[in-house]
Amino acid sequence: MSTNTLTTLENVDREWWKEAVVYQIYPRSFSDTDGDGVGDLQGIVDKVDYIDSLGVDLVWLCPVYGSPNEDNGYDISDYHAIMDEFGDMADWERLLDELHDRDIRLIMDLVLNHTSSEHEWFQRSRRGEGEYADYYYWRDGRPATDADYDTDDGPADEVAPNNWDSIFGGPAWSYVEEREQWYLHLFDENQPDLNWRNPTVRQAMKDVVSWWLDRGIDGFRMDAVSHMSKTDGLPDGDPEGTPTGIEHFSHGPRLEEYLTELSADVLSDHDITTVAEMGHTLIEQAADYLDDEAIGLDMIFQFSHMGVDGGWDPETVGEWDLPEFKRIMSERQDALADRGWDALFLGNHDQPRIVSRFGDEAYHRESASLIGTFLLTMRGTPYVYQGEEIGMTNADFESLDEIDDPQTVGRVEQYIADGVADSYEELREVVNARSRDHARTPMQWSDEPGAGFTDGEPWLKCNADYTEINVAAQRDDPASVLNQYRRLIDLRQSTDVLVYGDYELLAPEDDQLYAYTRTLDDERALVVLNWSSEPATFEGSEIEVDDPTVLYGNYDDAPTEPTNVSLRPWEAVVYRL
Incomplete structure (x- = not known):
């Protein structure tokens, strides 16, 4: 129970983004209009009336920038272009106009911590060209005398500069023969980390932010923000850390400085909202960031509640305890009561489907609508991920060949290499509980082949239950999950006490x-x-x-x-x- 002074409308700091309900769209899986099996911007434009019918106020658009798609768009090769598969800038502008015409705002997903290895900056950096030489973290290797540093990469007499692990599994370093040095990548090897200590890099990223704000967007969801600053000297991490080195590349010593500079120089001049993804963040840390107006963050995606069901541990995956969940969620509510505003979510593009995770598929309609009730009646801004409003469920991935997600592939390969399992089949249960690809199966619009998502072969297989769980089947049923969500969104927006x-x-x-x-x-x-x-x-x-x-x-x-x-x-x- 909160011990703070009781809130009245008189002392409420009302903001449009506090009163909004957000709908998150993963473009690759939302709606395909050209039959190539990949969702596109025109597909979203065609569904704007559907989005409007939900009653939402704000759309969060996952990355649509130029990208080779090694990590589904979170590896950006051109911040000023649209990925060819999604369309072009005219399509994006049409989407923005269609949303704004319906009083729906748009926030873009911005990756600040890293780029694609195909970005021009990295290509010039790997050649050591001028100012670009220091755009990323380049280091010499160490003598090959310590098994803890051993990798399959690099010269025979050298190992990685330190023992850090990638968040996706495996070493956080890769060797470039052209430069005869190693570069840091906290995620996939195709996602090199930008060196935010370099003021030229900071200015380049501020220019990117300004460029998009000038086009009339309403804010940003900022990816991997907590990893932008690293400990000076990049020292070895505790081998017991998960991943190794996390204490040196999460919430580094200059993170607040970088965010404050970005806010002061760019963000604060606009009526927008900012929500930062901060993995490995304690709720008190989140409160500290949000409580400091200079840092410029309105909300933080903090994941304390996402480990309640065992994470990726094959021994405990799926097991969770409601009192513990209540304790964590109540701690969040109390910690932010006077110090910030929560980003309310249970699912997104990086999480399995919430009905399969926190509900009961045997009580599909009831459990899906109960979870929706929870999200839409807590203090904070609710984020509804595409498909949650119809109760989409986890798929069954029968083999590793059906998996696209590099994080899942990396974890499976690491488990097998570490002797945790001998084969994918032994890990199938944990994959079918935890893989990010569950959130990325195509949106289920109808019971037609391709789930109404595409006329072609979908880039990721459709969940087999699309013939029963789809928008068309629920649209006119007053008791459906879809119409329960519509009722709940309307209730929240008309009831100040629920906000x-x-x-x-x-x-x-x-x-x-x-x-x-x-x-x-x-x-x-x-x-x-x-x-x-x-x-x-x-x-x-x-x-x-x-x-x-x-x-x-x-x-x-x-x-x-x-x-x-x-x-x-x-x-x-x-x-x-």
């Missing part, structure tokens, strides 16, 4: 119920979620009730009284008390 109200957790140790109140001035809302596949009873003896009203229920006949109420499996009810 700005204080949060108080009830029954913290209950292993079935997640219940909480939201309070703003003299208005209180109660959210009761039976987060389980068995009936549950909510006593509610600790709350005062006076003429309650049901604002939302995911069953037709929601209980009208919020105390001593029997809830059916995955039942969600929102009351005004």
Whole structure:
């Protein structure tokens, strides 16, 4: 329970981005109009009316820049161009206009930490050309005397400059014979890290930010922000770290300086919103960043709740505990109550499908709408990832050949190399629980071949359940997941207490119920979620009730009284008390 002063509308700092509901689009998998099996910008334009029908206020567009696509667009080779598969700049401008015509804002996904190895900057850097020589992290190798540094790369008598691991698995260094040096890549080897210590690099990235803001966008989601600064000297990391070296390339000593400079020189001159992805960030760290206006971040994607179900550990994957989840989420709510604003999410392009992860596919409609209720009634800005609004589920990847995601491939190969498993088949369960590709299977528009996503062969196989779970099947069904999301989005946008109200957790140790109140001035809302596949009873003896009203229920006949109420499996009810 928060101990902060109760919030009133008088003391609320109202902002459009706090009151927004965000819809995240992964263009490659959203809608294909030219039959090549890859989504494109025209496909998004064609679906703008659908996006508008959801009631969302803001679209987050995953990268559409020029890219060789080694990491699905997060390896940018040209910040000022559109990837050929997606269309051209005229298509992008048409999309921006169509969204703005419907009062829907657009934020772009900006990769600040690294570029593609095919970017002109890196090509010139690898040749040691002039100012570009120091655009990236180049180092000499070490004598090949330490097995901890051993790689298959580089000269026979040399190993990598330090023992850091890539976040995608394997060493964080690759050798370039042309320059006779190693370069740092915290992600894929085709994603070299920019050297933000170099003021010329910082200016180049500020120019990129300005270029897009001049085209009328409404902000940025900033990728991998927490890795932009590295410890001086790039020292060895603790071999027990996961990944090794993380203490030296996460939240480095100059990160706040870089962000403050970017904000002061560019961002602060525009009415936009910024949300930073910060992996390996504690909630108190996030609060510190958000509490400092000079840093210029409105929200942070912080992942404390994303490890609750065992991560990539084959022994524990999928196991999670509701009281622990409530504790983590309540800690976030309390830590940011007076110091910042949360980015609310359970799924995105890097996470498995939320129904498969936190729900029950046997109670598909009920659990999908319950999870939606949770996202849309907490304090913070909710981010709905494409397909969540129809309850898309995890696919079944039968072999490694069906996987596109380099992170998944890297982890599987590392597990096999380390002797954790002998084959993919032994890791199939963890892959089918955790792979990022679950979020990237094509959007399921209809039961037609290709899920209505494409007339061609989709770049990634469609989930087999598209014949049952799709937009067309749900569009006109009032009880569908799709229409539950529409109701919930409308409720949030018309109910200030669900946006700005204080949060108080009830029954913290209950292993079935997640219940909480939201309070703003003299208005209180109660959210009761039976987060389980068995009936549950909510006593509610600790709350005062006076003429309650049901604002939302995911069953037709929601209980009208919020105390001593029997809830059916995955039942969600929102009351005004």
